[in-house]
Amino acid sequence: MRIQEFNHIDTSCPRTRAETCQCESVDRLTEDSNTVVAQCILEHSDAVKGTILLIQAPGTATLIKGTITGLTPGLHGFHIHEFGDMTDGCKSMGGHYNPDNVEHGDITQGHVGDLGNITADESGTAKFTIEAKRVELIGSRSVIGRGFVVHSDEDDLGKGGDEESKKTGNAGDRLACGVIVARSEEITEAHGGEHSTTGRSMTKGEKSKREKNVKGMKKDKAGFKKRYGKDAEAVMYATATKQAMK
Numbered sequence: 649m650r651i652q653e654f655n656h657i658d659t660s661c662p663r664t665r666a667e668t669c670q671c672e673s674v675d676r677l678t679e680d681s682n683t684v685v686a687q688c689i690l691e692h693s694d695a696v697k698g699t700i701l702l703i704q705a706p707g708t709a710t711l712i713k714g715t716i717t718g719l720t721p722g723l724h725g726f727h728i729h730e731f732g733d734m735t736d737g738c739k740s741m742g743g744h745y746n747p748d749n750v751e752h753g754d755i756t757q758g759h760v761g762d763l764g765n766i767t768a769d770e771s772g773t774a775k776f777t778i779e780a781k782r783v784e785l786i787g788s789r790s791v792i793g794r795g796f797v798v799h800s801d802e803d804d805l806g807k808g809g810d811e812e813s814k815k816t817g818n819a820g821d822r823l824a825c826g827v828i829v830a831r832s833e834e835i836t837e838a839h840g841g842e843h844s845t846t847g848r849s850m851t852k853g854e855k856s857k858r859e860k861n862v863k864g865m866k867k868d869k870a871g872f873k874k875r876y877g878k879d880a881e882a883v884m885y886a887t888a889t890k891q892a893m894k
Contacts, residue, residue: 687700703785717773764805794827794828
């Protein structure tokens with residue numbers, strides 16, 4: 649019996665811990681796509697609810713846009729965790745996604761999953777847009793299949809001066825969590841034409857142009873909503889990115 653236990657090899661999925669692993673199909677999806685859109689619906693809380701969209705085109709940073717309600721006013725730690733495993737609620741999602749095996753920090757350094765804090769207003773609502781340069785939806789380090797967690801307290805960004813700060817930022821309890829899932833394999837612009845990028849990063853001018861394009865698209869927000877439903881805003885940003893990089 650002891651020999652069998654010693655020789656046991658964990659064959660579960662490294663992203664979701666499921667017995668059946670679909671990482672290869674996730675890698676194929678993201679590597680073959682021009683733009684990848686993913687989403688996360690927060691669960692395991694009666695009070696805290698939220699929807700998060702992630703968008704990445706090749707050669708660009710991942711945009712993370714979301715709205716979370718039911719929070720206490722103020723700052724709340726917000727992270728991507730290692731596993732999309734909610735078999736034991738948010739507890740089973742593991743630690744922060746940390747493929748580089750470094751100490752906890754902020755969005756520019758530290759764990760890849762360290763996204764800093766989101767701010768809830770007096771009504772308990774946090775609306776945010778994060779440009780996460782180290783978070784990937786494309787390739788072997790794609791976070792699709794992993795999970796988001798929002799915490800009860802402020803993340804000290806690794807500056808708390810104790811060991812827990814170096815691991816979790818002393819961000820407190822896990823209030824709500826959800827698995828990151830792919831929403832579509834390919835984003836098509838409003839006129840039906842497909843776009844591609846050159847695989848380079850956006851310039852400052854292109855980012856400015858993208859924001860202007862999005863602002864113009866929002867004038868037809870109802871049309872986008874009718875055609876793309878919940879993906880409307882994601883389509884706007886993906887399309888605007890492609891147009892800005894022409």
